[in-house]
Amino acid sequence: MNGTETAGTEAGSEPANPSGTLPPQRRVRVLLYGDVDLNIIDGSAVWLTSMARTWSLAGAQVDVQLKAVEDRTLLSGELRNMPGVTVWPAHPPQGRRALEPVPAADALQKLDGQDPYDVVMVRGIRICRQIARRGAFAGRLWSYVTEFGYPQDASDADADADAGAGAGAERWQQLGEIAAASRLMLAQTEQARAVLEAMVPAAAGQTVVLSPMVPDAIGPSTTRVAAVTPAASAGPVASTAPPAAPGTGEPVRLVYTGKFARRWRTDQMPEIVEGLRAGGVAAELTMVGDKVQHDPEHPDWAEHMRAVMDAPRPDVAWLGALDRTAALDAAAGADITLGWRDEELDLSLELSTKVLESCALGVPPLVNRTAAHEELLGVDYPLFVDGAADGPRQIARTIAAVRDQLPQLSARVLAVAEPFRMTARAETLKTWLARIGLPGPAQSRRSRPVRVVVAGHDLKFAGELVDLLTDHPDVDLRLDHWSSLHHHDEAASRDLVDWADVVMCEWAGPNAVWYARHKKAGQRLVVRLHMFELRGRWLSELASDAVDRFVTVSEHYRDLVVEHLGLAAERVSVIPNAVSLADLDRPGLPGRQHRLGLVGIVPLRKRLDRAVDLLRELHRTDPRYTLHLRGRMPWEYPHEWRKPVQREAYMDLFARLGADPVRHAVAFEPFGADMAGWLRKIGWVLSPSTVESFHLAPAEGMASGALPVLWDRPGARDIFGDEFVVQDTAAAARLILETDADDDARAARQRTARERVAGFDERTVTAAWQQVLLSGL
Template sequence: MRALVYGDVDLNIIDGSAIWAQGVVQALRVAGVEVTLVLKAPVKTGRLVDPLERLSGVTVRRRPEDATTSLTVEEAAGLLTELDAEEPYDLVVARGKRLAVRLTATPLAGRLWTYLTDVPQTVAELDGKTRGELAAVAKASRFLLCQTEELRCHLEGVLHKAAGKCVLFPPVVALPEGLEPTEDKTPGRPLKLVYTGKFAPRWNTYEMTGLPRRLAARRIDAELHMIGDKIHNDKKDPGFSRRMRVALDSTPGLTWHGGHPRAEAMRVSAGCDVGLSWRHPELDASLELSTKVLEMGALGLPVVLNRTPMHENLLGADYPLFAATEDDVVDVLAEVTDPEVYALARRRCLDAAKAFSLDAAAERLRTYLRQAFPPPLREGSGRRTRVVVAGHDLKFFTRLLDHFGSIPDVEVRVDRWPALGSHDPEVSAELAEWADVIICEWCGPNAVWYTEWRRKHGRPDQRLIVRLHRFELYGAWPGRLDIDLIDQVVCVSPSYAELTRKMTGWPAEKITVIPNWVDVAQFDRAKLPGARYHLGMIGIAPWRKRLDLAVDTLEELRRHDPRFTLFVKSKLPWDLPWIWNRSEEREAYEGLFRRIRRSPLLARSVVFDPAGPDVAAWLRRVGFVLSTSDDESFHLAPAEGMASGAVPALLPWPGADTIYDRSWIHESPSAMARDIAAIVAEGRWDDERARGHAELARSYALDLVAERWVELLRPSAAAAAARTPTTYPAQAPSA
């Protein structure tokens, strides 16, 4: 693998963005990738660049010797395109929104691993132009690398094209050799405080210079060590730069170390007792995580910082060194001289930093590389397998399309039908003639058309695969198919495979089971506070989804504990004319909504959220995912809930026990409510959700399901499918 890396950053200045460039190069190299790093600015100091040039497998492309200016966005895009044209790269890691937007119009599109931080961090700031630009970036990117979970959820919520492409790539902390923290450390006398990074008003660096004096007034001897040489010229505060420099040069108890290579800066920090990352409240809403906080934690330094949801998630709500004001900072620094307080804060920071090590970053990248670059379909074959996927609604097939398209010897084209029975026959015929394998997603008019085309024009070496969902089985289309012209019919569950055999009379060897997929890595996210009291339901229309039974469950729970809430993510029935125009459906929903509105137990406890692809972010608030339907072929919602770390709770719709372990299935809403209440009250929620997550990962994980589909693409697919049992090993032995 070869990677081209460019960040719209200046590696002469030690700040978070420059450290990012160093970290991503190091992590890619540890992951086994050869890296070319292109520099934006002429090298004035080799503090960050020199260590990278000494790494085997890393090439640093410096600016020409006579260059005096940094690359513009336009120049950077041109240079990256030229380098790729000389010898194409497998992936291109780019940081910076303006650069990423420019690269969407180059041959690098599709191979971009875009790292976004400089994006609007509130919905109010996201105008139409920016939304369009980010949508183009998402479309052109294989992955969107997000520094924090908060940024990932924000992007998915405001930009639906980002859903499924956003992956975590947090800051990388690589300790220089010999700086591993000791097991035990106590606060020194004097107490040594340290700050590293840029000097700017919102970073409270000028206010920090007063800490030795204020601590002395509390009879605490303290020193302040400040490392860095970038002093901002702030337009809103023209005098800041001068005040900051005077304070650095002349404040008693303050040692200004100036700029240093990263390793040396960390050595100076390691000799101190407490790190400072206290900032102005305006930065509390930031979706970025300070690399310096993590570096200090890795060195064994507890850090003073603002209390924010992100920091609470990182260090715990009871972390003792949160501070909002300068008085707070002085108070917590006085408390940290207590060895017990110091030991607690130090341990929290050390433990938090472990997830950001160089090895952890490299393992993340290996996972993304395996996903982006699966092995070829046929080793040693020079010919590509041509695959057409045809259908009107590909929402259940999107990630499989991505996977097929990533296989080096597979070429994928899509015959996208505008509606269930609407398409361009000339386009479909052209694609059918081109294809080696045709996959009809849904067994509807598309399957009928392609079987008829195959009867008249098909080749002996061509294969036709049809995936059948619930609703087609009760339509007329399966009866119009000639099963002899179809190589495989794929059903998503054993019960529907059996029902398909009974209703159609098709041979058993023509029917195979490949379950729906869940991208476990996308859904596996930290739960928000209070999630154990939150029920979730995804999709409530048509009526057979039985929202009323979920409401029964909620009502029973709230009789004993008013903390329980039901969250619903769905289109509402009046948004779907085919449902709302049916009087029996409309009357049923109207009656249910009246019941919710008029009930003291329910009126403020059912929350409706809009449908959308940001399900993984939405599930962070949900502790139990309900499936109360009359009938399902698979029902993906409980599986997605399990991947998210929620506990599934199902009613016994036909076939549920062939897909999910029987221990998750309850006989009635009352029984479901009793079990949910017991899991929470007895402190078993974490154990139960871990069990559900493990079950899901071994049965329905995207990589496992994708491999089953890849087997169908191979020439020997028909024989292999015939040997595959139709009972999918989904569940663990029942408890």
């Protein structure tokens, strides 16, 4: 096949590229913008400099567009001195000191117009929304939004709530717009990613965790901290011996740095020192900061805080505001940093950079016990406090109990900080770039991109294909989304078929019939079949000679297609459904081995009855097993619910289940796009279907660390291997019970599963699609 003869093509100008692969690599160019004012030194401003530094360490060329005119150059100066980083000053409209989202987006687009970037990384919901509305930086936008929290009640989540619903509903909608326009979404923690993917379907599968970064040079020595300057080496400094425990009579040194606010318990911190003294432990507290925050719920609090600050206490020092280096120095000189706060703040999905910096300094932080802090510091970390119940005296007892362990805790928290060092995060950035095929070719060899149309009514299996085509620098992609299997905007389809070099029909439905009938000379038509199409009445109308290539998702289904359509076998390629190993590979949650997952229970061939029978069988031995069904109910599919035998089968099944003791072990969960997050709790992904062309769910499960169980059917062994295919429900139960009784057996099967699913990785599959769609063009 060769290029189309549409207007604008320069004959002979495109060299052949039979493999469809990308030419050699080059340096990635990144445009970085944060909706942050570098004149205000706080967490988000420091983030901008850290992010630029980390990109530089990853080998990227970084351009940073500033938001605000520089009054203070402490941070912007640091940026200018970074190798590989170019700073573009802000030029706000007259009378303003900083760019609002519209002029900011204008500035970014102007820079991109001069020399396009590979990645445009933007932080802040307002600027991300502005860019999303413009459709700017398509395929290159990485959006970092932290302006969302845990949805505490249903009104926070309900996008269909009446007018006047909480800001939460509107916020999720905004995030959805941003996610739909972004190549990657960035979340600060695993918890933030989980919530974002659950609440914003468009974010599922394309959200990565960008945790806070700490400079490599920060370490336990105060001398070393004072040397943290832009010119300092970025490499990790050799560690020194951990500090000794405070000797008998020596005070335990506590420090707090930050704002003085009621929810941060700063007015009560001096009482911790009193509590320690009352328990016979000398202690000193250093408070760094001077900003007393007004609390509208407690209007007297600020005055109360100032009174606390003014009260003479020989063991409490109030240093006022210090610059960043001096503040770090003060923390480095302490034995423990105080991060105690009101429990309400534990609902945050963010990880405090101060906590990480404290760890990087080798100073154990005292923090509220939360799931996130347990993941970071370990469940048995002895400096957790109960944010709901503990007061200053209990905290004093907690500190006194660990006094002799401080050197060990120092070493422990130093190790905790290592993955958050900039050098480590730079390696993570490189893996993300590799995942999306960056860096790509230095420049396109084509005079114009290949015009590709993807047409179909249901694109849920075409995610990786659309990403491939969107990312490809030589492709201009348009979607012809049919409103249903049979219905489309014919005028729009005519425009697209006139425009396209390549048409890919997702599902061999009436869309394939139409595009085959209207195919233009020189155009390439590729049709993918999944399953049900072979029984479609329309297939007899398909001009199969007009189709340049058929694609099926399995060998078994290829054989069926060849036989049914009377095709030569070489006209049908097998490209499996893609699985994102990078996205699905997340830590499993405790107890997962006793949770069975089944994704999709409609139509009847999905065999929900087998799954319930399996649960019943397992419960004879071990009642801990639960079955988690994720998907819509049969009555939610009108075309399926209309079939009387199928309807009767489901009604019988639900009635029997309703009266069965195992009903209490069955969770009907709504379908969600956040499969990677959901699979963390699942140990066994069931595939009891009698017929499947591929079945994506068990493959995704295998990538996540779950194990598949497939009832034997044609094609299953070819795709998944013999070890996971069973003859019947009793055999399925035996497989599960035997595996779960032996940790080594489970681990071995998990390794096997991961090896087998590697062949379905999105990068492998997209290479195959590239070959089918673009080779020779």
